[in-house]
Amino acid sequence: MTTEAATIGLTHGGSEDTGLGNRGPESKSIVVPYGFWLFVLSDIVLFSALFATYAALVRATDGGPTTNQLFDRNLVAIETVALLLSSFVCGLAIIFAKRANMLWTQVWLLVTGLFGAIFLFIELYEFSKMIGEGAGPQRSAFLSAFFTLVGCHGLHVTCGLLWLGTMMAQVWAKGFQQHILRRLLCFSIFWHALDIIWVAIFTIVYLIGTLP
Amino acid sequence: MTSDENNLLDVAPGQPHSNILSEVMAYVIGLGLALLLTGISFWVASTSVLWGPGIATGLVVLAIAQMGVHLVFFLHITSGPDNTNNVLALAFGVLIVFLVMIGTIWIMAHMNANMAPDPNMMNLMTQRG
Numbered sequence: 635m636t637t638e639a640a641t642i643g644l645t646h647g648g649s650e651d652t653g654l655g656n657r658g659p660e661s662k663s664i665v666v667p668y669g670f671w672l673f674v675l676s677d678i679v680l681f682s683a684l685f686a687t688y689a690a691l692v693r694a695t696d697g698g699p700t701t702n703q704l705f706d707r708n709l710v711a712i713e714t715v716a717l718l719l720s721s722f723v724c725g726l727a728i729i730f731a732k733r734a735n736m737l738w739t740q741v742w743l744l745v746t747g748l749f750g751a752i753f754l755f756i757e758l759y760e761f762s763k764m765i766g767e768g769a770g771p772q773r774s775a776f777l778s779a780f781f782t783l784v785g786c787h788g789l790h791v792t793c794g795l796l797w798l799g800t801m802m803a804q805v806w807a808k809g810f811q812q813h814i815l816r817r818l819l820c821f822s823i824f825w826h827a828l829d830i831i832w833v834a835i836f837t838i839v840y841l842i843g844t845l846p
Numbered sequence: 847m848t849s850d851e852n853n854l855l856d857v858a859p860g861q862p863h864s865n866i867l868s869e870v871m872a873y874v875i876g877l878g879l880a881l882l883l884t885g886i887s888f889w890v891a892s893t894s895v896l897w898g899p900g901i902a903t904g905l906v907v908l909a910i911a912q913m914g915v916h917l918v919f920f921l922h923i924t925s926g927p928d929n930t931n932n933v934l935a936l937a938f939g940v941l942i943v944f945l946v947m948i949g950t951i952w953i954m955a956h957m958n959a960n961m962a963p964d965p966n967m968m969n970l971m972t973q974r975g
Contacts, residue, residue: 664928671932675939682943686950707888714884722877725920729869826920830913833884837909841891842902 663816670820674827677790681831684783685838692843694775701776701843704769706760710840713756714832717791720749721829728822734810740802746825747798750791757788780839787835790828797821876919883912 659665692701727742761781764770771781801814801821808814887908890901917923923932 668931668935672935675935678939679942679946682946683950686947689947689951690954707892711888715881718877718880718884721916721920722873725873725876726870729866729873733866823921826916829920830916833909833912833916837887837905841887841905845891845901846898 663812666816667819667823670823674823678827678831681783681786681834684779684786685834688779688783688839691775691779696774696776698774698777699767699769701839702846704764705840705844707840707844709756709760710836713753714836716749716753716756717829717832720746720753721826723749724822724825728818731805731810731815731818736805736810739805739810743798743802743805747795747802750795750798750825754788754791754795757784757791761785761788784835784839787828787831790831794821794825794828797824872919876915879915879919880912883908883915887912 723742724746727739727746730738730742764777769777771778771785798821801818804814805818887905890896890904890908896904917936923929923936925933
């Protein structure tokens with residue numbers, strides 16, 4: 635009875651699990667990524683509110699510039715490919731980290747960061763260009779919603795890059811210990827999730843926004 | 847171990863791989879599919895071949911498909927027994943996302959249409975230019 639009570643909510647259903655609660659709480663390598671997955675999902679819910687705001691305000695341009703006048707599809711295509719490659723290379727880094735290969739883990743993490751930085755620079759260029767043309771966030775409700783949504787994603791990428799640098803230093807200094815690997819795995823979950831959100835942004839904001 | 851090496855692609859994308867080549871291959875397949883879907887999205891958005899009013903819907907469908915590719919190949923969400931909790935959490939997250947987005951868009955569209963014509967309440971309409 636006590637063993638059953640101890641496992642409620644934490645049985646993770648391994649192949650030998652009978653469903654009767656014979657196993658204890660799962661190991662940290664299962665529980666930590668699961669908890670982080672819950673955080674990522676709540677972050678996605680936050681973004682859904684920003685998407686809803688954007689969708690409600692996208693035509694409230696107050697006589698200012700509209701989506702078709704502002705967005706450049708070529709820039710967005712480069713941003714999209716950069717972030718996608720960054721996500722892919724991050725996966726490679728995890729593959730090599732699991733095999734405790736220091737050189738290639740660091741190389742792929744560095745490439746991940748470089749692609750992320752390319753994405754961020756293009757986004758900042760786009761923002762500064764828009765603000766320079768008088769299309770800043772205070773111009774209209776549409777632009778406020780745009781800068782909140784896309785800017786929030788950019789802020790996440792910035793935080794991700796800082797986290798990435800920290801993880802490179804920790805892997806370098808402390809090696810492939812279990813808790814370092816867990817942090818690295820959480821970072822990769824975060825980074826892949828940002829790419830998923832970007833898929834929604836480039837579709838809803840940029841592509842649908844520039845339909846003729 | 848040998849049976850794994852003999853059936854490199856016989857492992858679901860999210861399952862643990864013992865072989866580095868098959869693990870990398872899963873990511874490469876995911877990258878290929880994602881690039882393909884992205885390319886189709888950009889093509890659909892710029893072509894004049896397709897029926898205009900349906901394009902936005904098509905783009906949303908393509909985006910959801912690409913999110914699925916990312917979830918399976920990059921985030922390793924599978925239907926395996928060790929993934930049940932992750933899938934359930936994802937399902938709940940998707941439910942909330944759809945409630946928030948569809949609910950907001952639905953309500954805001956009807957509020958604009960059905961509001962009493964008091965100018966102060968018609969903020970969004972008066973801002974449209």
